Amino acid sequence: MLLALLMCYAGFTALCLSTDRHHDELLHCKPTPTRRLALRVGGWLLLAVSIWPAVLGAGWGQGLVEWCAVLMLSALLLVLLLPYRPRLALILAGLGLLASPVAAFALS
Amino acid sequence: MKEGFRQAMAWLHTWAGLIFGWLLFAIFLTGTLAYFKDEITHWMQPEVQARESKGGEFFYRFHFQLQMPYPWGRWLSTIAAMVMFVALITGIITHKKIFKDFFTFRPRKGQRSWLDGHNAVGVLVLPFHLMITYSSLVIFMSMVMPAPIVASYGDDSRAFFNELFPNTNNAPALGQPGQLLPLLPLYQQAREQWAGGHVGRVAVNNPGDANASVNVFRAGSDSVVHASGSTLSFNGTTGELLRGSAEPSLATAIGGSFYGLHMGHFAGPVLRWLYFICGLAGTAMIGTGLVIWLGKRQLKHAKAAVMPFELRLVEVLNIASMSGLMIAIAAFFWANRLLPVSFAARSDWEVQAFFIAWGLSLLHALLRRGRQGWVEQLSFGALLFAAIPLLNAITTAHHLGVSVPNGDWAMAGFDLTCLASGMFLAWAAWKMHHRTAPQPKAERARGLTLKQQAH
Numbered sequence: 001m002l003l004a005l006l007m008c009y010a011g012f013t014a015l016c017l018s019t020d021r022h023h024d025e026l027l028h029c030k031p032t033p034t035r036r037l038a039l040r041v042g043g044w045l046l047l048a049v050s051i052w053p054a055v056l057g058a059g060w061g062q063g064l065v066e067w068c069a070v071l072m073l074s075a076l077l078l079v080l081l082l083p084y085r086p087r088l089a090l091i092l093a094g095l096g097l098l099a100s101p102v103a104a105f106a107l108s
Numbered sequence: 109m110k111e112g113f114r115q116a117m118a119w120l121h122t123w124a125g126l127i128f129g130w131l132l133f134a135i136f137l138t139g140t141l142a143y144f145k146d147e148i149t150h151w152m153q154p155e156v157q158a159r160e161s162k163g164g165e166f167f168y169r170f171h172f173q174l175q176m177p178y179p180w181g182r183w184l185s186t187i188a189a190m191v192m193f194v195a196l197i198t199g200i201i202t203h204k205k206i207f208k209d210f211f212t213f214r215p216r217k218g219q220r221s222w223l224d225g226h227n228a229v230g231v232l233v234l235p236f237h238l239m240i241t242y243s244s245l246v247i248f249m250s251m252v253m254p255a256p257i258v259a260s261y262g263d264d265s266r267a268f269f270n271e272l273f274p275n276t277n278n279a280p281a282l283g284q285p286g287q288l289l290p291l292l293p294l295y296q297q298a299r300e301q302w303a304g305g306h307v308g309r310v311a312v313n314n315p316g317d318a319n320a321s322v323n324v325f326r327a328g329s330d331s332v333v334h335a336s337g338s339t340l341s342f343n344g345t346t347g348e349l350l351r352g353s354a355e356p357s358l359a360t361a362i363g364g365s366f367y368g369l370h371m372g373h374f375a376g377p378v379l380r381w382l383y384f385i386c387g388l389a390g391t392a393m394i395g396t397g398l399v400i401w402l403g404k405r406q407l408k409h410a411k412a413a414v415m416p417f418e419l420r421l422v423e424v425l426n427i428a429s430m431s432g433l434m435i436a437i438a439a440f441f442w443a444n445r446l447l448p449v450s451f452a453a454r455s456d457w458e459v460q461a462f463f464i465a466w467g468l469s470l471l472h473a474l475l476r477r478g479r480q481g482w483v484e485q486l487s488f489g490a491l492l493f494a495a496i497p498l499l500n501a502i503t504t505a506h507h508l509g510v511s512v513p514n515g516d517w518a519m520a521g522f523d524l525t526c527l528a529s530g531m532f533l534a535w536a537a538w539k540m541h542h543r544t545a546p547q548p549k550a551e552r553a554r555g556l557t558l559k560q561q562a563h
Contacts (some may be wrong), residue, residue: 001378016211061332061365062374068235069382075232076389079213 001066003053003103006096008074011046013093014039016078026086047071053107114202121198122401126422128191129398130429135171135188136394137433139240140387142168143372143380144522151522152444154506160455161444166462172244175463179251186251189244196237199230206231219403226396229389236386237393243370246363272360278313278321278341286318286345294347298324298340301352305330305338312344320344328373333365398426415478424473424481431485432469434533438492439465441526445503479540486537494530497523 016022018039023031031039054070055063081089141148145164152163162169173181200206210231213224230237245252250268261268270277295307308327314320326338333356341351356364368374372383402422409415415423443461447454473481500523501507511519 012211019208019211022211062379065332065369065375066379066382069379069386072233072236073382073385075210076229076385079211079228079232082211083213083215 004050007050014043117198117201136391138167139171147518233389243366246366281314281317282319284318334368427473428470434489436466490533496526
């Protein structure tokens with residue numbers, strides 16, 4: 001479940017950064033069209049692929065339930081962190097991405 | 109035309125949400141607590157059974173029976189579930205910018221922040237809200253939609269339940285004595301049938317009778333799909349397998365999976381915490397909705413000395429249904445520790461304490477002016493919750509200094525969660541105390557222009 005959580009959180013952060021308003025708030029500039037597209041594709045990919053570790057860890061029934069729970073709560077965490085600790089929100093996403101290969105290694 | 113439709117939906121969302129909001133807040137909060145009903149029971153009965161107490165079962169029962177005689181509580185909670193479903197759908201329709209505002213939460217902006225918060229907990233946790241509300245309708249489907257049952261089974265609704273819940277259809281007692289077989293072989297036979305699945309419960313009907321039967325129920329933790337059919341029934345005197353678990357039909361499997369998803373019996377500790385957080389998010393969604401309803405209308409009367417009666421009524425009910433319920437829950441736990449262990453009817457008195465505290469908080473909300481009522485009740489609730497670990501340490505030998513080293517995480521988790529709840533309520537009270545009074549829009553605009561002129 002940990003790997004799915006890391007991927008979902010990073011995915012939502014990427015999707016969040018792909019909007020002009022949030023990119024401006026967090027990084028103080030508007031994203032270039034290429035970057036916007038990259039963030040959007042990357043975000044959706046991360047969200048979609050995160051099903052895999054959830055299902056691999058717990059089977060289809062339980063795995064999908066865990067994935068849904070992790071999906072909802074990672075978005076909630078991000079949205080609640082953004083106005084209060086915007087830097088921490090971004091750092092967490094980066095750390096999550098860095099740690100996910102380790103988590104994937106532990107899973108396999 | 110399209111705007112007209114959206115306005116109609118907004119109207120429905122506003123009023124359905126208000127009328128049932130108070131009840132739904134209580135249903136959601138107690139239902140959320142019910143995810144930890146075994147842990148709550150463990151805390152409330154530290155000496156194992158010696159202390160008579162309803163434990164977490166009280167919250168579970170209240171969640172859908174509302175402490176009313178059968179079947180009225182179930183009816184009311186089912187109607188509330190239907191209204192909740194309507195409020196969710198109309199809320200989605202009313203919300204204009206679901207995707208554009210997906211990541212938006214702007215705190216410290218008064219009414220704007222409440223609406224942002226309401227939308228955030230509503231939209232981000234929407235799959236949970238839809239699942240929990242729809243599944244509650246599935247669970248009570250025989251009450252919500254009896255027509256298909258009547259059409260297929262006529263007046264014999266018993267036949268429907270026998271077919272859906274075969275374990276309730278057992279042979280009646282013959283009145284002749286019989287010798288009950290040892291249960292262990294039946295238990296093992298059941299586990300073999302389920303390929304190593306776990307046994308949740310064993311029930312013996314008519315023990316000592318020639319027609320005794322033994323039902324072995326599969327544990328809910330085995331699968332997300334709650335299969336009421338996966339019960340083995342044995343003849344208690346001969347050991348003959350009377351009824352095996354048939355492969356469930358697709359409809360039963362879908363119904364069973366909604367049941368299983370709602371209850372969350374299959375969930376391990378981590379997933380149960382996630383369920384708990386989702387439940388809290390649902391409770392927060394309802395609470396913020398109630399606050400928004402009042403806040404919008406209060407702005408118009410900010411200058412008047414007295415609020416109109418209907419707004420005052422909503423305010424009193426808001427305070428009593430939210431902070432009052434918190435106090436009532438804390439009072440229930442306090443009563444558990446303070447009532448003597450040998451006290452007669454003590455489990456009833458725990459429940460009495462819950463309702464007395466709730467009633468008193470309603471009285472208090474009536475007597476105090478709005479914001480003072482909030483601040484005082486939230487502070488009192490904070491005190492009650494934060495002191496629970498201390499109370500536990502004084503009255504039992506299971507305080508945090510013992511439960512943590514022993515690895516009794518159910519006990520320690522309860523104490524720590526109470527402490528966290530106390531801190532949250534204290535934060536809420538502090539925020540409420542330091543909140544700037546709501547200003548009407550014109551006033552605020554004038555304030556701004558004055559400031560600009562000063563520059």
